[in-house]
Amino acid sequence: MNAASAARTVPELFASVAAAYPDAPAVVHRDTALEYRLLDQQSNRLARQLTALGVGPDTLVALAVPRSTELVVAVLAVLKAGGAYLPLDPDYPRDRLAHMVSDARPMLLLRTSSVGLPDTGLPEVVLDSPDTARELSRRSPASLGEDDLRSPLRPHHLMYVIYTSGSSGLPKGVAVTHEGVADLAVTQATRFGVAPGERVLQWASVSFDAAFWDIALALLSGATLVMADADDVLPGRPLRETLLKHDITHAVLPPVALSLTDSEGVLLGGTIMSTGDACTPALVRKWSPGRRMFNGYGPTEVTVGATIAGPIDDADRFGIGQPWTGGAVYVLDERLRPVPDGKEGELYLAGSGLARGYLNRPGLTAATFVPNPFGPPGSRMYRSGDRGRREKDGSFSFTGRADDQVKVRGFRIELGEVEACLGRHPAVDLAVAMVEGQLADARVVAYATIRPGATVTPRDLRSAAADALPEWMVPARVTVLDSLPTLPNGKIDRQALGRPGGTPTAPRRSLDADASAEEVLCAEVGALLGLPSVDPSDNLFEIGANSLVVARLVSAVDKELGVRLPLRAVFESASLAELAGVLRELMP
Known part of the structure; x- marks a missing residue:
């Protein structure tokens, strides 16, 4: 084709x-x-x-x-x-x-x-x-x-x-049609050349559009789609073992998974694509040798992606690449005028892969999918909210967001949804959400003020958020304050709440050789979550853990004690004390 x-x-x-x-x-x-x-x-x-x-x-x-x-x-x-x-x-x-x-x-x-x-x-x-x-x-x-x-x-x-x-x-449904599929298949064939006999890892959950990339990459080329259980694709040792066990030749993984997984000996001669978040030069240096490495970009509002860079051969000079077959990217100013090459503007996406819009949200669709003055009559373009620039060679670079949307562990999060969720709690007066850390350490945290006379604990608020939000959006920590700091214009001073890019860290306690399983677990969890103290009675997930923390905890315990905790035991244990009991049974 x-x-x-x-x-x-x-x-x-x-x-x-x-x-x-x-x-x-x-x-x-x-x-x-x-x-x-x-x-x-x-x-x-x-x-x-x-x-x-x-x-x-x-x-x-x-x-x-x-x-x-x-x-x-x-x-x-x-x-x-x-x-x-x-x-x-x-x-x-x-x-x-x-x-x-x-x-x-x-x-x-x-x-x-x-x-x-x-x-x-x-x-x-x-x-x-x-x-x-x-x-x-x-x-x-x-x-x-x-x-x-x-x-x-x-x-x-x-x-x-x-x-x-x-x-x-509230979450919104992105309605995607078949119109971009043929161009997606052409892009995959010309850029990756997948063939019968090769094996594509199905890493992304089907709840995300990246899963369709994996399905199309394999089943529209004659290759084999390898479906692995969720526990087997957790970043770190489980993912590495899955890549080796199934002799995977093609994988699409977010930077956080690449950062936590040992690259030695996996996907050699194969193809890896980083997507879902900004890739770093360090990850390129780690993963590109011996493999073809690509960097992909594209929001859910297009058919999986919009641009691809690669194969990358210079860790210090790469961006998000060129548009897919059938696609177009424009860098525009606030009046929808093209900005000169090398200058920053907002990225607008167009072409065959553009979504129909937001399901049952005509107003939001009209505001975000706007007429395309550079295309044929009746065509549209998507206002991505991403900032970037067009380089002189025609490739594109991503420079950040123009709003409060963030990426954490490759997941797209509107901080406004987290704030609205906390704000619905009857005890909350105001709530602010933000992101601390980078890549594997990135986490959503929140700050709240309480209505006069109300009584509520930070754990209560986090538990309420966990009842309403998917795991990757739940704040790792909720802090209750008497008041929120403000700027002279009356807006909340987010920098005064915490340093963007800085993660709270707790010093790892020094443990002697006779440390108990509970002491080891509490020390590791405290270091991973940035908590000054962790009690054996604590439930791992109630104090801020998520699936990524679980993967890192398993790796840390393996390194510290030479024992690999079963992932199921970590998820199912009601407390760290209960998990320590499992650990003691496995220790020599």
Whole structure:
């Protein structure tokens, strides 16, 4: 396929690959492998079941399926039926899931029996139930034609809806169509040259658009998509072991994962792309030798990405690169005039990969997806809020944000949503959120003032936030103040609250050789979270930990004691004392 190819849909692109490589392995998870022929047939059967239930173009189907071959079958089946998928992460707070369902209004939920969700009120198909197995066995495995669909699928129809953090206090759904898929496939083919026999790691959760990059990179090229369990792709030793075990040749990872993972001996001769946050020269020097390394950029409001730089051969001189096939990037001033090369402005994105807009948010869509004065009549461009510049060689550089949106561990966060969440607590008068630290140490922290007469603890406020926000948005620390510092103009003085780029650190306690398991754990957790003291009765997650902290804790204990804590035990232990009991059993 070349850049002149007419826009096509995912089912059309996948069908041509499945026909060319029917016996090649398409998806691998644990001990299960599906060849392209079998993946095609299974997704065809499920697609026929979905069309019988009313799924068609521009209808949404919610997915609550763990990492597995079933997840890939489900995604393909929804798209083959003409529908669009809405991923629901079972680990999200109930209120957030309820908002996503009520806002998106999917017509159907696909899940597996292992997934428990709050009552969505949606009709369900339980993919691994005997009833579903019997129903699918009666469906034809043959490819679907337009006569099999409720109406023809076209590139302008929806492909997926991904919810991102919203400055208004509620997440917003980005509605992406099939229009950018053909150009995405061309970009992947020309820049990465993935071929049958190569293996692509599925690192990102399906709840994020980066997961679609992994799926397309493998399944639209004839390569193998390796699905690893969530515990096996945690940054550090688990991710490294997964890369080695599955002989991964292509991986897309955020800088925080690259910073915590040993590069020695992995992905040699392969391809690595950093995306989701600003890459650093140190990471390029660590990961580029012996590999092709790329740096990608693009918000959720485009089809996964907008620009790619690489292969990078100079750690001190790289940016976000050139636009994808079919895309355009403009650096504009506040009056939408191009700024000269080398000068900073706001990045506006245009081209085939542009999202339709925000689901059910016409006002926000109109304000953010604006008419494109540089394109054909009727075309639009996305106001990214990112700052950058165009270099003299035509490449682009990212220089920062123009608003309060931040990236933490590769996740996009509107600090306004965190502040609004805390502000909904009846005891809170004002709340401010900010980010401390860089890369692996970056964390959201918050400060709050309390209404007169109210009684609430910082732990109460953090617990309330954890009930409403996904894990990566929950403040690691909430500090209650009598008042918030202000500038002469009356605005909150964020610099007086804490130094951006500085992370609170607690000195690691000196431990002798006879230190108990509890003492070791408390010392390591205190150092990781920047807490002056940690008690064995503390719950790791209630005092500010997240999945990244877990990965670093496992690595630290392994280095300190030569014992590898099971990740499941870390997540399931009610207290550090309970986790210490697990550690004692493993110690020689």
